């Protein structure tokens with residue numbers, strides 16, 4: 433059971449920083465044609481309502497080139513809707529990652545093969561497992577703080593990475609330099 437789980441816990445890419453530090457060109461070089469983005473701790477901390485300038489610029493630049501979809505487990509529909517509205521993006525709240533149902537619907541809307549869609553988030557046991565179960569290109573980013581920098585403490589993310597290694601997942605040291 434645990435051996436079966438470990439490949440699902442291996443992201444295709446672990447970034448060297450937060451989402452805004454990930455060059456869009458890296459994704460385009462992997463033939464990525466759409467992005468499914470986690471919200472809390474990926475775009476902004478759960479406790480803030482305002483994404484940093486760097487994240488806002490990154491999303492605006494990405495949206496010029498690719499379809500984006502905000503995809504959150506947060507049941508607070510109003511919060512996720514407000515963030516999505518700000519960037520004029522479609523969204524899913526209460527997505528139930530790592531379950532596949534809601535993500536399958538997004539893939540159907542995108543009309544793209546799963547490997548051409550990137551699932552980007554800060555959590556191995558929700559974002560990465562969900563994406564890997566459906567064959568998306570999965571990206572683990574560092575959890576973000578209110579200033580848009582990597583969070584100094586990201587206990588959940590660190591604990592999940594330690595647990596993933598314990599069950600045999602091959603994870604390069606957090607967080608490797610981009611190839």
Ligand SMILES: [Mg+2]
Pocket residue numbers: 470471472473474553554555
């Ligand atoms: Mg998150």
